[in-house]
Amino acid sequence: MTARLPALPSEPLADEIAEVAQRLRLAERYRELDRVPEFPRAEFRALGEARLLGLHVAPALGGRGLLLPRVAATLFHLAYRGGTVFAKLSLQPEFSSIIAEHGSPELVHRYFRPLVRGEVLVANQLTEPDAGADAGAIALRLERSGEEYVLHGTKSEAAFAQDADAAIVYGRVGDGPGLTALVVPQDLPGIRRTVIPDLGERWMRRGTVSYEATRVPVSMRIGEEGRAFDYVRPELTRERALLAAIYLGVARASWEETVRYADERSVFGGPLARNEAVSFPLVEDWAGAEASYLYALRTLERFEAGERVEAEAALAKWMSTEIALRTIDHAIQFHGGRGYSETLAHGQRWRDVRSGPIAHGPSEVLHLVAARRIWKAPRERV
Numbered sequence: 001m002t003a004r005l006p007a008l009p010s011e012p013l014a015d016e017i018a019e020v021a022q023r024l025r026l027a028e029r030y031r032e033l034d035r036v037p038e039f040p041r042a043e044f045r046a047l048g049e050a051r052l053l054g055l056h057v058a059p060a061l062g063g064r065g066l067l068l069p070r071v072a073a074t075l076f077h078l079a080y081r082g083g084t085v086f087a088k089l090s091l092q093p094e095f096s097s098i099i100a101e102h103g104s105p106e107l108v109h110r111y112f113r114p115l116v117r118g119e120v121l122v123a124n125q126l127t128e129p130d131a132g133a134d135a136g137a138i139a140l141r142l143e144r145s146g147e148e149y150v151l152h153g154t155k156s157e158a159a160f161a162q163d164a165d166a167a168i169v170y171g172r173v174g175d176g177p178g179l180t181a182l183v184v185p186q187d188l189p190g191i192r193r194t195v196i197p198d199l200g201e202r203w204m205r206r207g208t209v210s211y212e213a214t215r216v217p218v219s220m221r222i223g224e225e226g227r228a229f230d231y232v233r234p235e236l237t238r239e240r241a242l243l244a245a246i247y248l249g250v251a252r253a254s255w256e257e258t259v260r261y262a263d264e265r266s267v268f269g270g271p272l273a274r275n276e277a278v279s280f281p282l283v284e285d286w287a288g289a290e291a292s293y294l295y296a297l298r299t300l301e302r303f304e305a306g307e308r309v310e311a312e313a314a315l316a317k318w319m320s321t322e323i324a325l326r327t328i329d330h331a332i333q334f335h336g337g338r339g340y341s342e343t344l345a346h347g348q349r350w351r352d353v354r355s356g357p358i359a360h361g362p363s364e365v366l367h368l369v370a371a372r373r374i375w376k377a378p379r380e381r382v
């Protein structure tokens with residue numbers, strides 16, 4: 001039996017990505033970063049030089065200015081070749097795009113442009129020990145003192161807790177309902193960072209960042225006081241649909257390896273693939289991935305056309321993570337004992353993708369977002 005693999009999403013940058021992946025040894029680095037967790041600064045810089053950071057960012061700001069469906073296809077290819085690491089790094093400028101959209105020219109110059117070049121790592125700190133899925137409970141205090149804010153509070157679960165050069169920190173000025181965002185250099189007095197051991201995506205060195213009377217100039221504020229959540233909401237919607245492409249790209253790598261293995265591996269006198277208990281789940285995974293990818297693309301097209309697609313983006317992320325995790329689980333299963341070992345990449349991919357149903361909105365909360373669209377309950381704060 002010889003497997004005929006369906007084509008990857010067509011994307012003009014696909015060959016360029018394959019070349020970059022080979023030159024930077026992205027597949028090997030992906031495995032190494034699991035064993036020796038560190039922020040891959042050299043690769044981050046190299047991706048910036050290859051103009052693979054900020055694919056959606058306008059060319060005037062150093063990005064490629066690609067339309068969102070092409071960004072999704074490019075992320076898919078990056079994830080297929082280098083796991084979640086390099087695809088998520090590619091999205092890092094989009095995660096910080098409120099600086100470009102609402103920040104001062106000075107903030108754009110000092111932080112956003114260097115981020116797109118891979119020179120400065122800007123993290124996002126929203127979650128707190130008592131405010132995760134419910135971002136409305138964020139309590140970090142920003143006390144105004146002359147031309148400075150004084151920060152008191154703790155951010156938790158934050159990616160790049162150890163390595164970020166700066167972070168977009170969300171907090172509250174006074175008792176008002178809205179959140180305010182500041183760009184906070186992470187080497188200021190009063191900042192303490194602690195890393196937690198993670199199940200996957202260890203290169204992110206997630207952790208807790210506490211602010212004890214940390215003084216930040218008012219000029220570091222992004223936009224107006226109390227408006228930060230309005231700024232970040234559309235960004236979250238876009239990212240959820242783009243993340244779907246990343247999870248599906250990672251799963252595709254495991255799926256292909258399993259389809260090939262099912263050809264090569266002989267059990268009970270014939271190829272593994274001859275058993276329908278193996279081939280049927282694999283074709284279901286193929287269908288699920290195609291459908292989920294097309295749904296994410298459609299959602300991104302509609303987002304770009306100016307439609308409200310919070311519900312669809314929420315469902316795209318939920319669906320893609322379910323399908324990706326199931327696909328990778330099948331890869332582990334059908335590779336038998338080797339599948340369960342760390343000699344193959346499936347375990348690492350599963351651990352990495354397992355963050356998907358939690359980060360950027362837990363799946364249960366994404367269901368709430370979608371259900372509210374149907375039953376037209378008043379908008380709340382998810």
Ligand SMILES: Cc1cc2nc3c(=O)[nH]c(=O)nc-3n(C[C@H](O)[C@H](O)[C@H](O)COP(=O)(O)OP(=O)(O)OC[C@H]3O[C@@H](n4cnc5c(N)ncnc54)[C@H](O)[C@@H]3O)c2cc1C
Pocket residue numbers: 123124125126127128129131132133134156157158159160201206355358359360361362363364365368
């Ligand atoms: C790999 C990774 C990277 C992350 N990076 C960042 C980052 O860079 N910056 C940042 O700010 N945060 C980051 N996070 C944090 C992430 O956004 C939060 O973990 C997430 O929002 C959930 O918040 P929580 O952990 O406080 O869980 P909680 O809010 O305590 O929720 C716990 C669980 O309860 C369930 N749940 C919650 N609300 C509801 C509900 N209304 N109905 C039903 N079930 C519900 C869900 O299963 C949820 O997972 C990251 C997380 C991970 C795993």
